[in-house]
Amino acid sequence: MGKNYKIKSIVVETVLSTIICAIGVCLFIEAGLGSDTIDVLVDGMHRHFSITLGQADQLFTFTFLILAFLCNRQYIGMPCIAYSIMIGFMIDFVNQWIMPLHLSEASFFIRITCVLLGQFCFALSYGIFQTVEKGMNTVDAVIYFLCKKTKIAYKWLRTIFDVIFFIIGIYFGGVIGIGTIFSVCFTGIMTDFVHQMIVKVKRKKGIAYMEIAGEDVA
Incomplete structure (x- = not known):
């Protein structure tokens, strides 16, 4: 049963x-x-190589899946592989419902609200997935490998990665703006905060979760 x-x-x-x-x-x-930093890169790939957003995301995800498997395979399992396969299709599916809303033509207030909601979605998604056994997303698996090697906190290494994604995304022609700057500054910090909150809740309720080597959650 358990x-x-x-x-x-x-x-x-x-x-x-x-x-x-x-x-x-x-x-x-x-x-x-x-876009957020990864999406700047994905959007740039989508535009530069004339492929769908989902296909571009799959290309990005599978590239990091290989890197994660090579350097931090202890966090890579079926949940991670399933996520890598599903995410591209899920983006294309969800976008069928969001694209007709023509959000880019809405008021600035609505658009900035969408950006904030999107940022929260990323932090929540990454935070949840970091606690799933062998389910860490591929980028975070690589980042946590570097955390162990460099002793630099996740939130700061994540910010460095976001800057790198941002620069490459611009080169490929990805859309940047206020949301991108917000993402560079806060993705690592928000994800780390949400992850710690989820771990605390799971501990309190006695729910099993994946422990990350070196993490310190009071």
């Missing part, structure tokens, strides 16, 4: 993380105020 509950919990959290992340991607891009 094992079945654990499996169901992993499946539910993996699917939930994927859906939330896809919503965040679409809200950011369709708001037209600049």
Whole structure:
């Protein structure tokens, strides 16, 4: 019974993380105020190589899946692989509903609200997925590998990665704006905060979660 509950919990959290992340991607891009850093890169790939957003995201995700498997495979398992496969399709599916809203033509207030919601979606998605056994997303798996090697906190290494994604995305022609700057500054900090909150809740309720080497959650 316990094992079945654990499996169901992993499946539910993996699917939930994927859906939330896809919503965040679409809200950011369709708001037209600049994508988050990964989406700047994905959007740039989408425009530069004339492929769909989902296909571009899959290319990015599978590239980091290989890197994560090579350097930090202890955090890579079926949930991570399932996420890598599902995320591109989920983005294309969600975008069918968000694109017709023409968010880029809405008022600035609505557009900036979409950016903030999108940013929250990313932090929540990443934070949830970091606690799923062998379910850490590929970028975070690489970042946590570097955290162990350099002793630099996740939130700061994540910010460095965001700057790199930002620069490459601009080169490929990705859309940037207020949302992009917000993402560079706050993705790492917000994700770290949400992750710690989720860990505290799971500890309090006695729910199993994946422990990350070296993490310190009071």
